[in-house]
Structure formats: structure tokens, C-alpha cells
Amino acid sequence: MTAALAASLSSQGHSFLSPTGVEIVFVLVGLAVLGAAVLTVSTSQLVHAALWLVVALGGLAIEYLLLTAEFIAWVQVLIYLGSVVVLVLFGLMLTRAPIGRSPDADSGNRWVALGLAVVAAGTLVTLVVDAFRCTWMDLPASGSTSVNGSTQANGEVLFRYWVLPFEALSVLLLAALVGAIVLSRRHREEG
Numbered sequence: 001m002t003a004a005l006a007a008s009l010s011s012q013g014h015s016f017l018s019p020t021g022v023e024i025v026f027v028l029v030g031l032a033v034l035g036a037a038v039l040t041v042s043t044s045q046l047v048h049a050a051l052w053l054v055v056a057l058g059g060l061a062i063e064y065l066l067l068t069a070e071f072i073a074w075v076q077v078l079i080y081l082g083s084v085v086v087l088v089l090f091g092l093m094l095t096r097a098p099i100g101r102s103p104d105a106d107s108g109n110r111w112v113a114l115g116l117a118v119v120a121a122g123t124l125v126t127l128v129v130d131a132f133r134c135t136w137m138d139l140p141a142s143g144s145t146s147v148n149g150s151t152q153a154n155g156e157v158l159f160r161y162w163v164l165p166f167e168a169l170s171v172l173l174l175a176a177l178v179g180a181i182v183l184s185r186r187h188r189e190e191g
Contacts, residue, residue, distance in 0.1 A: 026066045033059035042110075050088050057081050071151040087173055094184040 019027075036056035043049050057080045064073035158166075 022066055026063060029059050029062050029066070033063070041113075046092055047089070050085060050092065053088070054081060054085050057085065069154065071154050084173070087177055091176065091180040094180040 033056050036052050036059060040049050040052040040056055043052065057076065061073045061076040061081070064070075064076055
């Protein structure tokens with residue numbers, strides 16, 4: 001079955017055995033994002049965790065660019081790198097979180113968390129590979145009006161199906177920032 005699938009795809013011009021430069025860069029950036037994500041959750045310094053999060057989210061923006069989804073890549077940069085990480089850093093500063101190593105950052109459940117992370121990652125990879133194993137996305141020639149990763153296609157999906165979750169997320173982020181300010185002011189007045 002696999003040999004027949006590979007022969008069918010290579011007769012259509014697709015091959016699993018000869019990756020292009022974009023695919024190689026995609027895998028390398030993906031490995032860098034994975035490393036940054038592991039460092040984000042494994043460091044005991046909160047500011048370093050936020051900075052590793054910047055690297056991971058920036059790598060995801062590069063991955064979107066490699067997938068020809070430029071609009072989503074710039075949204076990733078503007079919203080996540082420009083807003084969410086700044087919000088996290090302001091929250092750390094306003095709540096007077098420790099700058100150096102924090103003993104509160106380690107609960108002692110690293111092995112349980114690692115096991116759950118491996119199971120979740122294995123399940124996700126299995127589902128994605130199974131769902132898209134025979135799917136190829138051929139990009140239309142330039143000048144065509146509808147590309148799967150185009151701003152028009154993404155905008156239609158985003159504003160048709162995902163407006164409510166985006167608005168709920170913005171309210172949640174605003175509440176987190178207001179809560180951090182209230183907690184920091186209450187701590188100052190008590191001190």
C-alpha cells in the first residue's frame with residue numbers, strides 16, 4: 001500500500017525521498033521551536049521563560065511564512081510577539097515576580113508532566129499524520145484569486161468562524177492585565 005502510494009505520488013511529481021530546501025528549513029526551524037518550547041517550560045527563571053517563549057513564537061511565524069501564509073505569520077508576530085509576550089513581561093514586573101531562580105517555579109512533578117507531554121505530543125502527531133498523510137496542497141499559479149494561505153481565504157475563515165474566540169481572548173488578556181495591576185497596587189498599599 002505504501003509503495004503504491006509513493007509510486008502514485010512520484011508519478012504526480014511529489015516525492016517523500018527528495019525534500020526541497022523549504023522542507024529542510026521547515027524541519028530545522030521546527031526543531032528550533034521545539035527546543036525553545038522545552039526551554040520555556042523547563043527553566044526556573046521566569047524572565048528567561050518569557051524570552052524563550054519569544055523564540056518559540058517567532059519560529060512559528062517563520063513556519064507560517066514557509067507555508068505561504070504571510071497574513072497569519074504577521075498576525076503571529078503582531079499579536080503573540082507584540083502583545084502577549086509584552087503582557088506576560090508586564091505581568092511579571094507588576095506582580096514583582098523574582099528575577100533570578102525561583103524555588104516556586106518547580107513543583108516537583110517534572111516526570112509526571114514529561115510523561116503527559118510525551119503522550120499528548122504522540123497523540124497529536126499521530127492524528128495529524130493520519131489526517132493529512134495523503135493530502136497535497138498544490139498552490140495555484142500566480143494571478144489566481146484564491147490561494148489556501150492567502151489573506152482573503154484566511155480572512156473569510158477568521159471573520160466567519162473565529163470572531164467570538166478572538167474577542168473572548170482579548171477580554172481575558174485585558175482582565176489578566178487589570179488583575180496584575182490591582183494585585184501590585186494592593187501589595188504596595190499593604191507594604
